[in-house]
Amino acid sequence: MEPLDEELEESALELPSEPMQLNMGPSHPAMHGTVRIVLELSGETITKADVQIGYLHRGFEKMCERGTWTQCFPYVDRLNYVSPMLNNVGFALAVEKMLGVTVPERCQYYRVILGELARICDHLVCNSAMAMELGAFTPFLYGARAREIIWDIFEEETGARVTHSFGRVGGMASPPTADFKGMVRSGLPRVLAMVGEIEALLLKNRIFLDRVEGVGKMSKEDALAMGWTGPTLRSTGAAYDVRRAHPYLVYDRLEFDVPVGTTGDNYDRFMCRQGEIRESARIIEQALDQMPDSGPINIDDARVVLPPKEEVYTTIEGTIQHFKIVMEGIKVPAGECYSYTEAGNGELGFYLVSDGSGTPYRVRIRPPCFASVQGLQQLILGRMIPDVVPTFGSMNMIGGECDH
Amino acid sequence: MSKKVLDLLQAKFGDKIVETHSQFGDDTAVVVPEAWRDVALFLRDEPRCAMNMFTDLTAVDYLEREPRFEVVCHLRSLDRGHRIRIKTRIGDENGESMELPSLAPVWRGANWFERECFDMFGVKFVGHPDLRRILMYEEFQGHPLRKDYPAQQAQPLVEYREGNFDKLAPFGDDEGMPFGRQTHDYRDTEAN
Numbered sequence: 001m002e003p004l005d006e007e008l009e010e011s012a013l014e015l016p017s018e019p020m021q022l023n024m025g026p027s028h029p030a031m032h033g034t035v036r037i038v039l040e041l042s043g044e045t046i047t048k049a050d051v052q053i054g055y056l057h058r059g060f061e062k063m064c065e066r067g068t069w070t071q072c073f074p075y076v077d078r079l080n081y082v083s084p085m086l087n088n089v090g091f092a093l094a095v096e097k098m099l100g101v102t103v104p105e106r107c108q109y110y111r112v113i114l115g116e117l118a119r120i121c122d123h124l125v126c127n128s129a130m131a132m133e134l135g136a137f138t139p140f141l142y143g144a145r146a147r148e149i150i151w152d153i154f155e156e157e158t159g160a161r162v163t164h165s166f167g168r169v170g171g172m173a174s175p176p177t178a179d180f181k182g183m184v185r186s187g188l189p190r191v192l193a194m195v196g197e198i199e200a201l202l203l204k205n206r207i208f209l210d211r212v213e214g215v216g217k218m219s220k221e222d223a224l225a226m227g228w229t230g231p232t233l234r235s236t237g238a239a240y241d242v243r244r245a246h247p248y249l250v251y252d253r254l255e256f257d258v259p260v261g262t263t264g265d266n267y268d269r270f271m272c273r274q275g276e277i278r279e280s281a282r283i284i285e286q287a288l289d290q291m292p293d294s295g296p297i298n299i300d301d302a303r304v305v306l307p308p309k310e311e312v313y314t315t316i317e318g319t320i321q322h323f324k325i326v327m328e329g330i331k332v333p334a335g336e337c338y339s340y341t342e343a344g345n346g347e348l349g350f351y352l353v354s355d356g357s358g359t360p361y362r363v364r365i366r367p368p369c370f371a372s373v374q375g376l377q378q379l380i381l382g383r384m385i386p387d388v389v390p391t392f393g394s395m396n397m398i399g400g401e402c403d404h
Numbered sequence: 405m406s407k408k409v410l411d412l413l414q415a416k417f418g419d420k421i422v423e424t425h426s427q428f429g430d431d432t433a434v435v436v437p438e439a440w441r442d443v444a445l446f447l448r449d450e451p452r453c454a455m456n457m458f459t460d461l462t463a464v465d466y467l468e469r470e471p472r473f474e475v476v477c478h479l480r481s482l483d484r485g486h487r488i489r490i491k492t493r494i495g496d497e498n499g500e501s502m503e504l505p506s507l508a509p510v511w512r513g514a515n516w517f518e519r520e521c522f523d524m525f526g527v528k529f530v531g532h533p534d535l536r537r538i539l540m541y542e543e544f545q546g547h548p549l550r551k552d553y554p555a556q557q558a559q560p561l562v563e564y565r566e567g568n569f570d571k572l573a574p575f576g577d578d579e580g581m582p583f584g585r586q587t588h589d590y591r592d593t594e595a596n
Contacts, residue, residue: 052538053538053539054537054538054539054540054541057539057540059548059555061524061549062548062549062555063555066555097428097429098428221456222512224456224457224458224482225456225458225511225512225513226458226512226513227457227458227459227460227511227513227517228513229457238482240457240482245485246485335427335428336427336428336430336432336464336476337427337428337430338430338460338478338487338489347459349459349460349478351460351462351476351478353464361464362464362465364460364462364464364476366459366460366462366478370516370517370520371513371516371517374513374515374516403539404539
């Protein structure tokens, strides 16, 4: 990185000055998310920075140790509240890995489609919010409208717009609605049209480009050592995508590309996310074609899945099965397991320890943006204050996830 | 595939590897605390391991066991695509003697994860550049994720804090601007 005022003569700088300390946040209008950045400035250049997180800490891991495995779902919803479905599926897969069960094929496709819709939401929010913080308000409104289309689908499927709590161990809360495929097929082109319009508004805009191109560069080696994953890592040129490297669900049957960047600057991160929105749309289209129209959604295992309501009320077996699962929880074999999926921000890992009872002994989440935000200090050193805003925006810090 | 990594570790470190297992398909090696950083360095630098992706670091409190805590680290290799979990056991029943060599000099990403682990469990990482609480505030008492920390535990009121930036952000000599730059500081000009 080059000094910014290299050509200034020394005599012009004789004014004595103390470094100025500036407190950005915890609640700053130009930054989404509750984070505090203490900056030390020389002129307008940042010489030291300290990123302080934890303002949204709610003791997620402690809370999980107090209920059953199923009761963790509402909590994981609220980790990354921009794409809760991906967290739901990630946690369900982790518990299923310990139980050694695989959900039926129809459910796998259902999870993929809902997950990719959530990913589109996540990237849309990140990119359009980043543009809004740079003064481009219209792309944000377009993004919000596109997200509304997806949320309508979610509302129809799950009954909730944001925090669905829709995942279950061994399946989903309910099967797809009759018109699920039709809704997605008609909604997706409208979303993509909006995405195109957002790009058209931004990518030839001099102000936007000047503020993102070449700002916040990260090298591939540093990004790897920092623990970056997801779009932030891929923007540096390392093509690591959990869906491709360790396929789960049915991702090995679907064709998609992994967009990568070259320099790892804000522009690359923005473009990686835009590319991934299109790839997600491709995945959804293929999955819609391949998804069976009928068949079970939940596994057939009385120890894991709640029986249908009419059985609970009419048969003694159903009543007992329901009682055991609700009161004691699903019995997960003792041991430890690390399960990882590709969430909106990168590798979302769950490290679970079970003592064989119906309550988790330890639930550890590996939040992808915790690692990304850790790298923020390095990105903004030597830059100016206005560069903090797009750089922070492109990290896509989600407070709930980062602060557990 | 990463079974091979476990074999390599055992060949290299012998009895410093307490046990290995591959439960649920996750290859795991439990090492003695003294060898913690050596094992990490070996995993990073040995070309057959090449664990260049630092993934996760956390701890688990097994209240009834001795040693009580298990520090767990997950690693991945970008080029080889394999993963490994290394663990070590530290701490006595009172939650004392919690020292462990820091991995921050090995992978820079360990910095915040170790701070979190210190915050939540009280593991003291020796050689960590900046071991402060990260999610909790400075005046917080105890370590919330320990099993003997009650979930209903109340915390004392914190006095109104005067704005004191020095206290909040202790910058070391190695931190700050990464390039040589004209200084405006009197001390530096006098030294020249």
